[in-house]
Amino acid sequence: MKTVWKVSMATVLLAGSVWAGSVLNITAEGASVGSQPGTADDPVVTKSYVDQQIQKALQGGSIATQAPTATATPVVTAAPSSSPAPSNNEAIIVDVKPGQTLIAGAGAEFIVRAGKAVIYSQDSNGVADLTDGTDLTNGLAAPSNHLLSFPRDGRGITVQEGQTLGLVVMVRGSYTLK
Numbered sequence: 001m002k003t004v005w006k007v008s009m010a011t012v013l014l015a016g017s018v019w020a021g022s023v024l025n026i027t028a029e030g031a032s033v034g035s036q037p038g039t040a041d042d043p044v045v046t047k048s049y050v051d052q053q054i055q056k057a058l059q060g061g062s063i064a065t066q067a068p069t070a071t072a073t074p075v076v077t078a079a080p081s082s083s084p085a086p087s088n089n090e091a092i093i094v095d096v097k098p099g100q101t102l103i104a105g106a107g108a109e110f111i112v113r114a115g116k117a118v119i120y121s122q123d124s125n126g127v128a129d130l131t132d133g134t135d136l137t138n139g140l141a142a143p144s145n146h147l148l149s150f151p152r153d154g155r156g157i158t159v160q161e162g163q164t165l166g167l168v169v170m171v172r173g174s175y176t177l178k
Contacts, residue, residue, distance in 0.1 A: 108173030
């Protein structure tokens with residue numbers, strides 16, 4: 001008899017829990033109607049608008065809104081044979097022809113995007129492959145789409161022997177094309 005009583009109580013508790021959960025779920029769903037982002041109930045605003053409204057509230061008056069200014073679009077130019085480090089740390093695309101060597105300045109970073117490259121170094125130390133965490137010495141293949149870091153001047157990459165097409169390299173920092 002005790003077993004039947006325990007089973008029936010467990011069934012009643014389970015059914016009551018399911019009923020209470022469904023009632024609470026219906027109530028919670030009704031509260032969230034119309035709160036989709038971007039609707040009239042919840043508009044999307046920019047940070048500058050919020051900053052203006054905060055300044056307006058703090059000053060107790062109205063402030064003049066500025067007309068949005070146009071941003072200058074970057075102009076793509078041919079890569080120079082020698083380049084100083086870009087001031088805003090931007091990456092530029094450099095085309096390396098067969099027979100040319102792309103020499104990095106100290107602290108420069110390269111990513112070989114197209115073509116087969118080989119590491120060029122004047123000493124026994126090499127180039128840090130930050131993607132794999134390895135050191136690539138002179139004459140080793142530079143893997144495509146890996147971030148290569150050049151700690152000192154005089155190290156770089158060149159087109160692999162036998163390749164008729166050049167390299168496309170993303171460069172961040174100073175470099176020289178020889």
